[in-house]
Amino acid sequence: MQDLLVLTLSLMLLFVAMVVRRHGHASSKAVYTRLATRLKSTFAGWLRQPAIVIRDRATAHRLLVRGCVGGSFSNRPPSMAPSAVLSHRRYHNLTSAPYGPFWRVTRRNLTSEVLHPMRLHRYAAARRDALCDLVADLKEQCTSSPDGLVLAAESIRTAMFGLLATMCFGDGVDPGLIRAMADAQHDLVQFFPELRVFAKLPAIARLIHRQRWSKLVALRRKQEEMYLPLIHARRSRQRQSGETPAYVDTLMDLRVPDDHNKRRRPRRLTDGELVGMCSEFLGAGTETVAAALQWIMANLVKRPHMQEAVRPHFGFFTVMKHPLRAHLAVLP
Structure with a gap:
């Protein structure tokens, strides 16, 4: 209807x-x-879907925590993620998928294959390289800037994107390509607020806001031109025994339920879904960590007494060439 x-x-x-x-x-x-x-x-x-407002805390606890109505309140409003908008909500990534089998499979893959503590240690070398690049970038800005101005936010964002690009596509990604992917991802994130017009009556909104739709298509096409060669290269290469799998490798091995097939047979992710999930992984990981580090740095500058409290702890780690995660966990 x-x-x-x-x-x-x-x-x-x-x-x-x-x-x-x-x-x-x-x-x-x-x-x-x-x-x-x-x-x-x-x-x-x-x-419009009905809006349900719950003001009683006991009712909210019973619905959300005890789960007496199953997954009825586990869903989220329709997402404005490019993968969902461009595919008319036929294909999704992790943040745009409705609560169901597809969301559970993709979330389980991310948490168990990449973000689990037993898996994160495999990317220790990539983290060290990213940290060295960050320190080198900050030192270069200190020496080259006449007034000592350092753009720490951009340096942090660049280092985090490079680390996540290695985790997503493996080693050997060209630094110039990483910078181009970071710029394209930044343009897409900045364009997100413009996608709200497609939330209601998207078929008509595409006709009214043709320029926005064309820009969204151009941004996604630009990402596909950069991501798909890397995806195809990982798909065609022979994996070595003991090699650290990249995030895109786990996605290519994944089988998800086909919600558009009556038999719901497991299927592989399409190239469009792979591009959307890689973009989601790079964008979400970069922006959240960069924002958290900026917040920490701002509070250290605002509260000098906190600097004195953490200085002894950092002095201990400066004598260690490669501190372990267990050592870093004892920081206050």
């Missing part, structure tokens, strides 16, 4: 566009905007 309604409204909008096109670009755009506003206000009640 909803698909039929969207199709009908799309045909109506196309007819109106053909009629008003002769009146010029400015007037046609004004007609598009007024028509979209009226359609949204008229049909939003039919298409």
Whole structure:
């Protein structure tokens, strides 16, 4: 019913566009905007999912913690992730997938194959290289800047993206390509707020906001041009025994339930889904860690007494060439 309604409204909008096109670009755009506003206000009640507000803490605890209604409250609102928007919500990544078999399989793969403490030690060499690159970048800025200005935020973001690129695609990724991927990912993150217009009536929104849709398609195509060669290279190469698997290797080995097949037979992830999940891994890991480190640095600058409290602990680790995770865990 909803698909039929969207199709009908799309045909109506196309007819109106053909009629008003002769009146010029400015007037046609004004007609598009007024028509979209009226359609949204008229049909939003039919298409919008019911909003449930729970104010009683006992009821919230029973629904969310005790899980007396199964997974009814485990889902999230429709995501504006590019993979979901571009595929008309047919394909998802981990953050955009609704709660269900696909989400559980992909989340289990990420937590057990990459983020588990027993797996993270395999990337110790990559972490050391990223730390050395970060320190070298900060030192270079200190010596080259006439006023001693250091852009620590950009250095942290660059180092984290390089580390995650190695974890995602393995060793040997060209540094120039990593910088290009980081720039493309940053452009996509900055464009996220513009995707809200596709949350309701996406078929009509694509016609009204053609420039935004074209920009989104161009950003995703740019990512595919950089990611797919790396994915195909990992797929065609012969893995060595004892080699640390990359995140994309675990995704290519993964079998997910096919929600669009009546028999729900397990299937492999498509290239579009692989690109979306790699972009999600690189973007989420970089931005969250970089933001956390910036918050820590800002609080250290704001509270000098905290610097004196942590200085003895860091003095102990400076004499260690390669501190272990167990040693770092004792930091306050």
